[in-house]
Amino acid sequence: MTQKDESKLLADRRTILKSMALGSAALTGAATGLMAGIDPVTGVVGFSAARADERVKMAFLQIQPHTVSAGWSKGIEEVLSTQQNVDYTQLDGQNKVEVQVSLMDTLINNDTKVIFLQPSDSVALAPSIKKAKRKGIIVITLNIDATEAHAAHVEMNHYYGAMEIAKVMGDKLGGKGDVAILNAPPGIIIRDQRTNGFVDGLKKYHPEIRVVADQVADWSRKKAQDVLSTILAANPNLAGVYGVNDSMALGAVDVAKEKGLLGKMVIFGNDGEKDALASIEAGELTGTQYTDVFQQGRFAAAAATVLTSGLVTAKAFEQQGKLLMPFVIATKDTVGQIQPSQRW
Amino acid sequence: MRVQSAFIAVVLFFLAVLAFFCVFAPNFATASNFEDLMAGFSFIAILAIGESFPILLRGIDLSVGATLALAGMVAFDLTLMFDVPGYVAIPITLAVATLCGAVNGALIVKLRLQPFIATLSTLAAYRGLVYAISGRQLVPELSTTPLSDPWIMGLDTYFDIGSATGLSSLIELPWVPLSFFIMIATLVVFGVMLGRTRFGRDIYTVGGNAEAARLAGINVGRTIIIAYAICGFCAGLGALLMIARLSTTTESLGMGMEMSAIAAAVIGGVSLSGGIGGLAGPVIGTFLLGMVLIGLTLLGISQFVQQILTGVILLIAVGHDRFLAVRRQKRLAANLAEEA
Structure with missing residues (x-):
């Protein structure tokens, strides 16, 4: 019931009260009408009944x-x-x-x-x-x-998940080597959460691993292929890649396949989509953080x-x-x- | 200027769609919905006004979305990275956008490039520049800092016209966003320029037949460069209104917006074959596309239908434009035959 309805109702009641003799029944009725809009704790019948069948x-x-x-x-x-x-x-x-x-x-x-x-x-x-x-x-x-x-x-547990990725990835790398991050565009908090989690995780568990590149690949598999190819040209000894989503990690897998680096490079994604899990089972992608969306x-x-x-x-x-x-x-x-x- | 039949058609179609949604879409015929429409589409209408100039010259500007992003990023960097006050940042932003447009024009005139190719190249170049100068990447903490400059944020103001005029006691009126007034002002200024000045006549002449215009002594190159500069200026204006509304900018701001602007202009009766059309049509075209988006959303119709419908409307508009062009040619041929 909207406020307008209630005040109209009250106004109606006032006219009734004016035109008719005062009766206790009418008073009680008016009181109930007033209460309906006020009492939030008990959820007065009139109020919640109106809500019950509302879509x-x-x-x-x-x-x-x-x-x-x-x-x-x-x-x-x-x-x-x-x-x-x-x-x-x-x-x-x-x-x-x-x-x-x-x-x-x-x-x-x-x-x-x-x-x-x-x-x-x-x-x-x-x-x-x-x-x-x-x-x-x-x-x-x-x-x-x-x-x-x-x-x-x-x-999805961005920060702690990425930290865990850093730990597992570092274990696979034997605690040393150069890694690159394929990142999301700025302006999205998740980018900072995942990047910070990953970097903090490396610091905590594997301080000898260096992040040599952190570049934007727009969440995209295609863009990730181009970006990683450029990174690899500058860092031929790159040992690991962390894609902050699976699409970018799968882009990294494409590049690794093409350059014959599959199995030599440790590649992690994030999210855990079907394609990424299949790629892990096929022995291509090393791992990902899986969340049940x-x-x-x-x-x-x-x-x-x-x-x-x-x-x-x-x-x-x-x-x-x-x-x-x-x-x-x-x-x-x-x-x-x-x-x-x-x-x- | 003679009112074009394509313009009458779009006005009628606009009114029909408006009436349809007012009757059938829940909460469409409400003050707040019209407020949302004005706030959400005025800056796109400004872009469509700008885009009309190249199209009137039988050209096109594909770079407006990228120009808008570049202008937005310039304003963002100036105010947040360099603490430049808005009254300085706003003119610089508009100047940068105008320059972007003028560069498009210069490429077309001096290098004799096809407008499509020239502006496709600058689309990529301007967008790349946005990433290169992005204050959100250069200073990471700025990516989550909203704009606070009072001059820029002041562009996102609403006026309670209903209360000011006393009309609100009779009917609930929408609060009118400043962006709507700026759009109307843009429409009036450039409309007068197009309809009442020599430059405007030159635009129609060059768009109708560039060779004839040159022979008639019109400086075709200068006309083209100014027209593209106006298009850039409008993109800059749109950028300022948009970043005020969003309280920030993004690298991908305005991506694909050239398509909305071109679609609105064409739907609004600006002929792709050049030389025909006005500026009110593109504004109506923009709000038509806006109504379709919001109306269908309120009707609960699938998210993809809206895009399909936009395509269909555009197809009808282009088809209608083509039909009129063919008819003009036939008439011209008939007249020539008579004279001969």
Whole structure:
């Protein structure tokens, strides 16, 4: 029931009170009418009854269609489809930040209760998140955090996962050698988290390993091939490569194959997509950090459902919630424990 | 200037689409939705206005998106890396963008390159330059620092016209973003330039027939360079409005936006065969594409349909343009035959 309805109701009651004799029954009725909007603890009958059959709109706004976001969406949908009263849509940001911002505006205007967001830039989407928050909309970011605090953030364990990668990779290298990082473009917090985790991990476990190159390969397999070829020309003794996502690591595998370095170079990726796991099983890619993205989507949807059914709005948060996903460092020895149904 | 039939067609189509979404799309006919439309597409409309100039000359500028990114990065670097105040950074940004456009024009005129090839090369070059000068890569902590310059961030202001005029007591009106007014001002200034000045007449003459224009004593080279410079200037203006809205810039800013600008111009009745069209059409074309994106999203229609539909609208516009061009040629041939 909206405020307007309530005040109209109250006004109606006043006229009734004026025109008719005062009765205790009428007074009680007016009191109940007043209480309905006020008492948040008991969740007065009139209020929650109006909410019970209301459809709740939730949307997932991705950067652009990708295996990771498709996996999240599947997990989200699994949980939300059983809730009966949720309308879920998936939107495509077309890999353009201005499109993502416009779609955020549209979702806000369309009374969406929960927005699952994979921001294409941690800063550029901050004004949109702020706007959503003002309207009480719950924003849950997936993987890429934003500089504006919001309801919750569910991420692959970027920092500690990359640290673990550094440890396992260093073990495979025998604790020494030169390595290169194929990195994401700047402006995305995940880039810093993974890079810092990897570098800190090397410092902690394998201080003799040197990072000789850290270059942007735009998340892309093709770009990674070009970038690594250039790096190899300058560093012919390169012993290891860390791609901050699997596509870039697989690009490195392509180069290693072409130059006959397969087996000599230790190559690690991050994320754990199906192709990367298959490549590990084929003995090409050395390893990756595997996260169950279906599960990640389910967790995000679970958080959203609990918050909305509990009538918690974005204004009620004291600070941003954060959930780190469990992970496995998948190598030839461990990849077998990842079930077919968990592969994405 | 005679109102073109392609322009009337786009206005009618725009109104039809507007009416359709107002009736069928939930929450479309709301003040906040129109506010979102104005805020989200005014800067693209400015780009489309700029893009109309090369197209009127039977050329094209593929580099507007990259120019926009370069301008955005210049403004970002100046204010965040060098602490240059916005009132200095804004004119420098616009000058850089204008220069980018002028370089396109110079390549076409002096090296006699095809506009498509020239601007395809500068697209790559300007985009590369963005990465090279990116303050977000040179100073890593800046990648997560929002812009704070009051002059630039002030461009993301909204005006409550409804309250100011007292109309809001009658109807809920959208708050109008400053970017919308800047877009209207751009439209008026360049519209007058195109319709009322000698330079404007030269543009139409050169676009219609460059050889005839040269023989008539028009400085064709200068006209072309100025037209591309205007296109660059508009990209710079769009960049400033966009980074104010995003509170930052990115290296990939404006990627693919040349396609939106060209599509909007063509849908708005600017003929790809040159010499025909105005600037109001491209603005309407931009908002038409914006309405399609938002309207279909509100209708809950699949994320891919919007892109397909944009393609179909563009195809219809180009087909219509082609149809009109063929008809003009036939008429001309008939007239010539009569005279003979």
